[in-house]
Amino acid sequence: MIPILGAAQPYHELYRPGFHFSPKEKWMNDPNGLVRYDGVYHLFFQYYPDDIVWGPMHWGHATSKDLVHWQQQPIALYPDSLGYIFSGSAVVDSMNTSGFGQGGKTPLVAIFTHHDPAGEKRHANDFQNQSLAYSLDKGATWTKYADNPVLKNPGITDFRDPNVSWYAKGKKWIMTLATKDRISFYSSPDLKNWTKESEFGVGVGSHGGVWECPDLFSFTRKEADKEKTYWILLVSNNPGGPNGGSGTQYFIGDWDGHTFRPQDTTVRWVDYGPDDYAGVLWNNAGRRRIFLGWMSNWDYAQTVPTSTWRNAMTVPRNVFLMDAGGKIYLASRPAQEVLSLIKRKETFRHLIVDSSGDLSSRMKDDAGRYVLDIRGAADQSVAFAFYNAAGEQLVFGYNNVKQEYYIDRSAAGRTDFHPGFGGIYTAPRISQEKDLDLEFVMDRSSLEVFADGGLTVMTGVFFSKQPLTRVKVNTTDRWIIKEMNYMAVGSIW
Numbered sequence: 001m002i003p004i005l006g007a008a009q010p011y012h013e014l015y016r017p018g019f020h021f022s023p024k025e026k027w028m029n030d031p032n033g034l035v036r037y038d039g040v041y042h043l044f045f046q047y048y049p050d051d052i053v054w055g056p057m058h059w060g061h062a063t064s065k066d067l068v069h070w071q072q073q074p075i076a077l078y079p080d081s082l083g084y085i086f087s088g089s090a091v092v093d094s095m096n097t098s099g100f101g102q103g104g105k106t107p108l109v110a111i112f113t114h115h116d117p118a119g120e121k122r123h124a125n126d127f128q129n130q131s132l133a134y135s136l137d138k139g140a141t142w143t144k145y146a147d148n149p150v151l152k153n154p155g156i157t158d159f160r161d162p163n164v165s166w167y168a169k170g171k172k173w174i175m176t177l178a179t180k181d182r183i184s185f186y187s188s189p190d191l192k193n194w195t196k197e198s199e200f201g202v203g204v205g206s207h208g209g210v211w212e213c214p215d216l217f218s219f220t221r222k223e224a225d226k227e228k229t230y231w232i233l234l235v236s237n238n239p240g241g242p243n244g245g246s247g248t249q250y251f252i253g254d255w256d257g258h259t260f261r262p263q264d265t266t267v268r269w270v271d272y273g274p275d276d277y278a279g280v281l282w283n284n285a286g287r288r289r290i291f292l293g294w295m296s297n298w299d300y301a302q303t304v305p306t307s308t309w310r311n312a313m314t315v316p317r318n319v320f321l322m323d324a325g326g327k328i329y330l331a332s333r334p335a336q337e338v339l340s341l342i343k344r345k346e347t348f349r350h351l352i353v354d355s356s357g358d359l360s361s362r363m364k365d366d367a368g369r370y371v372l373d374i375r376g377a378a379d380q381s382v383a384f385a386f387y388n389a390a391g392e393q394l395v396f397g398y399n400n401v402k403q404e405y406y407i408d409r410s411a412a413g414r415t416d417f418h419p420g421f422g423g424i425y426t427a428p429r430i431s432q433e434k435d436l437d438l439e440f441v442m443d444r445s446s447l448e449v450f451a452d453g454g455l456t457v458m459t460g461v462f463f464s465k466q467p468l469t470r471v472k473v474n475t476t477d478r479w480i481i482k483e484m485n486y487m488a489v490g491s492i493w
Helices: 117-121 336-341
Strands: 028-035 038-047 058-064 072-078 082-091 108-115 128-135 161-169 171-181 182-188 195-200 210-223 225-240 246-256 261-263 277-281 290-294 317-324 325-334 342-358 369-376 382-387 392-401 402-412 424-428 435-443 446-450 458-462 468-491
Touching: 028 058, 028 108, 028 290, 038 072, 038 082, 038 424, 058 082, 072 108, 108 161, 128 161, 161 210, 171 210, 182 210, 195 261, 195 382, 210 246, 210 277, 210 446, 225 261, 225 277, 246 277, 325 336, 325 435, 325 446, 336 342, 336 468, 382 435, 392 435, 392 446, 402 446, 402 458, 424 458
Parallel strands: 028 082, 082 161
Antiparallel strands: 028 038, 038 058, 058 072, 082 108, 108 128, 161 171, 171 182, 182 195, 210 225, 225 246, 246 261, 277 290, 290 317, 317 325, 342 468, 369 435, 369 468, 382 392, 382 468, 392 402, 402 424, 435 446, 446 458
């Protein structure tokens, strides 16, 4: 284990993010059971309360009324005789289809994977099964269903991460389940009795690793004076991400209540950076589609140099459909609630940069927490170096010859905990617009970049000695920043 450095107060330790959710202490991975009920957003997450490395999984729990200020709650679900509590989802059973509701109280129902470590150890092929728990006090306490599991494993070693939602047209619940190298769909009238509908994924998409943490949701938009519905299927891969390690791909297609049919076989990624995995959407959030991902990578998540806690979540993101080059993509931007944390804003126009221009004096930043929007022509290569007085720097760049973006964190602080951490990570520029439109979301130890309105997204964590409070622009020729907005962000702690 890495020793504790000093006696910093919780949420103020070295590397601790200022406005991303992270657990008060110990290990965290996938977001689970994202659900909104009675004005409160619930975030459950894979949690091991006894160490800062992965261990017997629990469901940690945090709540928020605004998606940015979080209160960590008591552990929601503990391991039991059926196994560890692996990933899953939560729904508001407003019609009490499950029968769990009592005295007029609406049940929140969690659907999760029971993972039997003894079965795994003896190399059984049925050690993961789907189970239920319910809450009648708005998520404060949970009771496991007496007849768990409700969906038994048919003999598939990876049979997990149930994501459940109500399909109104068919008047049934749909479970989207990760089953090794494909996604299996099940339906149920009551959350207890499940029928298999179909499978998707054989020979389609990226298969660099096991498929995990799926989500199925829809968008409806007007096209040629008609309403058209598109269905999105998220699938996380471990490994097999676009830059190695873990990553999340998505498919756009049709869903008829039984079968998912993709509109093409193009491999698309939610985030091309190394540190966005297992992301899913909030249930019961109305027409909004709000995404949250685990801001880490299984290549090095257990060895990053934090001392009392490990790992954080991305900022919550609005996801939406966007057109580019005659194709449809899933794009994302920071949820508007993130902007509520802004404490100071400065706007600049027509800034001329000659080969190396420093923007730091205009920002006057001392915390390393900010949103920086920059717009300029895409006719030449340009790089943004986020740096500090210690000489550490994280570079985000655009190569106009290759039409790609990149993150270089080789000099951004500690990289010794994993041999590949300090590499260069690339992403295609999907947009064909003449201007670059770049939104940088910088926290103490992470950078999320939303390029071209959110068409290309890259997330990367880093571990610098000091916050990266300064920015300079490097170009081969004169480059004009048409508009720049700097927004200082306050801490949620």
